[in-house]
Amino acid sequence: MIREAPFEVDALIPKVEGILSRLKKIKDEIQQPRLRSAAYRKTTRSHASFNLETISQTLHGIVQEAQRLQAELEARAVQASQNPVSAQGSTTTVLKNPEIFYSEEGHIAHEDAQGENTQNGDSAEDDENARNKNTQNDENSFRNHVSQKPNQALSGGGQRRIRSSCSNVTPTAAKRKGASILNPRPKKRRSTCSSELNEWIKKIQTSDWSLGLVFIQKSDRLASIRLTAAILSKKTIERCITLISAWRSSKVLPTDAFRPTTNDCIGRAAAFARSAQLYEANTGLDILLVRLAELNFALEMNEARAGAIRTNKRHIDDVLNRLQWQQTKRKALEMRLANGRKWLKICGEFGPGLLCLIPFTSEEPCCISQDFCYKLVEDDIDAFHVLVEEKRQFIDRLCKFGTLMQDMLLNDQNIEFQCESSQLSPLIRCTEDDLLSFLEPVQYLETNFYEPVDGWLKPRNWQWDWPIDPTLTPPDYKCDLCQATQCNCISNLPKNCYRIIQYGTKGRGIQARASSQGRLAFRKYEYIGELTGELVPPETHNNGMALDFHRPDIIDEPVVCQVYCEKKGNWVRLVNHSCKPCARFVIKVVSGKVRVMLQAIQDIWNGQELTANYGRGYFETKDCLCEICEARAQSNQAIIDSSILSPPEVQDPNTRDDEQQSSASHRYPTPPQDKINSTQSRATSESVTAPAPPPTEINQSEASYEVSLEVPQTSLERGVTETRDQIRMNQIRMKDGKDTWAPKRSEYSEFGGEREGASPSMQSFMRECFDLDVQYYHNEDYEELEDVH
Ligand SMILES: C[S@@+](CC[C@H](N)C(=O)[O-])C[C@H]1O[C@@H](n2cnc3c(N)ncnc32)[C@H](O)[C@@H]1O
Structure with a gap:
């Protein structure tokens, strides 16, 4: 088959340019490696070597292609001299043949059939076959993705954009794609139509949340524009802040699940695959954890692959065996692997910190869902990398946050962020710098x-x-x-x-x-x-x-x-x-x-x-919400509730459950009580004891009993003599709250540990004056503390 040679040569030029720029990046990377997590650094190193390998393959392909073209030209010249009419006809036929279409990175257009899905919105359809095909492509192209020539995504700024039936695919790449240059796959690549593109860009740019997106017009790949715009949005900052607070409130500690102890990569891969199963993708935090698990799973599987182009099917079996999963789960596992590799590609040289920045739900105006990301094709990802490069510093700072967030989630680091302690102004009105400063870590003082x-x-x-x-x-x-x-x-x-x-x-x-x-x-x-x-x-x-x-x-x-x-x-x-x-x-x-x-x-x-204990007086002006005081408030409310003599209310069928719940959760002020039934108090307190240590460790003698009292000042003074027995005053709160009796300062725990003294006659005093049976005990802690320190 003869093609129009000048077109082919044109295609080679950007290819060579792309390789040069890639080589330069690799050189920079070697000289000045960016801060990344250890696991990621490992992959990036292998990326670099993959790139070099791929680049040399590509160069080799280019030379071969040039030689072939030369030969074709010569053949055409010979043919033309022999039969001018048929030679011309042959060329025309080839150029018009719609089946010979390649995407601009030289990948055969069947991928773009999915790309089109992506570009035309987030198709809900989840075609298994398409995904599997994609998976295979991912696997093939995983090593190459960073080496693709990113600048081709730019149509402006002097960049050449090649969008015709030319083939700049290397023989090697084409072979890997299961096609040869001379026999490409019969699929046609369709680009985003410009009116649709313009509509999206307008929608994105008019959003209040968008951040400096003038440059998005430099690409005509809608999926990459949407992804870039979604990340470079004030909503990203909002999402990050939500992630932090979700983590603070999270009861789940993913650390153990995410920290496989084994030394072999299949074992670690299995652990990450299991972790990915652990989280129902309900919240942004869950989704992030799934992403991280998938990415780490792919990293480990790549390591197991040890330089081979394809994943050995045996490795999937090994993971299934480790997890004791049936073969029926194989597809799901392969899907995870494909997802993980997609995340690796998307993160590219930004590192996994980028995962935090990608929306978790399909929010306006960009509507990026998880599925949207899984379906992104290489060209989109490359174009995305080029677009975000325009805001490199901003993205780098956000990715740094992402890395810290990941350290918190997976590596048990405790990091506070500025947004947690500062008063946040409405994000929509904040400058870019303000927004970034919210996500900065709080620097701890090592010493005063x-x-x-x-x-x-x-x-x-x-x-x-x-x-x-x-x-x-x-x-x-x-x-x-x-x-x-x-x-x-x-x-x-x-x-x-x-x-x-x-x-x-x-x-x-x-x-x-x-x-x-x-x-x-x-x-x-x-x-x-x-x-x-x-x-x-x-x-x-x-x-x-x-x-x-x-x-x-x-x-x-x-x-x-x-x-x-x-x-x-x-x-x-x-x-x-x-x-x-x-x-x-x-x-x-x-x-x-x-x-x-x-x-x-x-x-x-x-x-x-x-x-x-913060010391006396701290909670004079506000309510103490510690478990003891909360329990007391609840018990008081229970008393109030039980003492209401009105007949039980018939529930209005129209009353919502949550209305009732919210009124029940109100705190009531402590009601005045002359006497408190000790039995009642005990019953209450038993349900309130603070966080339970493991059962074997509970010291029964320390079980606490909640009592609230109004004690006349004089009675209080009467009850306190100079004996040395101690009673836990946090178990008996004197409602007068006055600081009339205080043991010597040295008897306090230094900062207000209100371990006030009471006489052994306190018990009888309570019984005498209040008919109250108070259980108290010798304060062991206190004496020991005195002795020891
Ligand atoms: C030194 S800070 C402790 C950290 C604080 N919880 C935070 O989120 O930054 C002291 C403040 O925490 C809150 N706090 C601490 N213990 C409390 C308690 N038992 N009841 C109510 N608020 C408490 C109060 O707002 C108090 O002023």
Whole structure:
């Protein structure tokens, strides 16, 4: 078959240009590798080698093609000289033959039949066969995808766009596609019609959410334009913020599922394939986890392939066997693999961080669904990469967020983002910079930040130079943890043993994390972490985010500064208050400085919330929502409910269930009660005990009983004598709330652990005055703490 030679040569030029630009990128990549996750780096390295391999193959193909063309030209010249009429006819026939159509990257047009689907909207039809065919193509082209010449997607800016029946496919590629140059697949490539394209572009550009999308007109591939526009939209920022809060509220910990321990890649592939099955794609977070599982599954399967072009069917069998799945699941598994490879292609050199940025549901104006992504063809993906390149910095910053998000989901990292602590203005009005800053990680302070401030008065009884960092200690001070004058204790505190999660209306809080479920996260008295923040003069802040820092080593223990942790600090500042805390803040000399340390006051189990007592007065102006107070509020409400004498209401059949529920969830103020039936109180409290440690660990003597009392001041004073027995005051709340009786300061846990004293006669006092049977016990914790520390 003879083709019009000049056309073919034209096609070769951009091909060569594409290869040159690709080589340059690979060189840059080698010289300045971008920040990526380890797993991804591994693939990218192999991408680079694939690219080189492919490039050399392509170059080889080009040379062959050039030689063939030369031979054809010569043959035509000979033919023309022998029979001028038939030679002309032959050329014309070939050029008009609609069956000889290639897509511009040299891939045979059958892929574009799907591409057209994609471009014409998100067809709901999920043709298994088409997907499988696609899968096969993916597999073939996976290694090549990064090396495709991206600039061809541009029609403007001096780029040449080739959209005719020319063949610039390399013999190798064509062979892999199951066709030869001389016998291409009889499919015709159709492009997006320009009116449809213009309509979409108009719709996208007039959306309030779009971000700098002038350049999208540089491509005529609708699918790539829609994907680019969807990512470069303010909605992406909104989605990311939603992802963060979904993760904070998520009860699921994907980490274990996503962290296969085995060394062999089939084992890891099986683990990821299982992970992908775990999540029903209900929420954006679920969908992201499925994407990540699929991508990692594909990575592992690629590794198993060890350089071979095709996946060995045996590897699929191996995965099925590992999972003990029947052969009936084979198709589904292959589909996952195809999906994973599609994600790899889409992420390209941006890395898997990009997965967070792709919409999870088909939202206007771009309507990108999961299925839309699965059906993207190589040309679209390449064109997409070219388009997003125009906003490289923006995308890179977003991808950095995506990578951090992934670290949180899969690698157990705890990262706070600016959007969680700052007051967000409506995104629609924000500048690009503002939007990006919301997704920046909060930088934690490893140690307190001190800067001298004018007018910071020397604390009472201060014996050293002033002004100076008020937490410094003289060199002969011993560390409270190890008793050495020089040590590294502060660096040896537990690492990453927590998770930031949302605790309803209390806001975020800290959950203890052990190495595995049902394990102890912190032992009693273990130091969990240091609270860090800005050191500011005493009485600078009173918004609840500054903690008075007194020096126990100075006479009278003066407050020398405040640790202000609203703007700068570390995760410890997120520890919430509880009236029955499991930890406490204590001031200790550790590794050469006086520090606020968070210390466990009981064994703390995996999953338990880390809480400390904020001290008296903190919740004078707002409600404490700790489990104890919540339970009390509920029990009070139960009392109110049960004491309402009105006849039971007949339910209005028109009343919605959720209306009833919402009224039931209101908090009621504590009702005045002269007496409280102790039996009733116990019954209530039993249902409220704080997060249950594993059954074997429950200390029955510590079971708590909830009582609310109105105690006359004088009676309270009467009840408190100088005996040393302790009662847990968080179990008996004195409603007068006045600070009339206080044990010596040193008897407190440093930061307001209200372990108030009570006499052993308290029990009889309660019985006498209130006819109330109060169970109390010797405060073991307290005494031990005193003894030990
Ligand atoms: C030091 S911050 C703790 C972290 C905070 N929950 C957050 O999301 O940033 C203290 C604030 O958390 C909230 N908080 C902590 N414990 C609480 C409790 N038991 N009841 C109600 N609010 C609480 C209060 O708003 C308090 O001012």
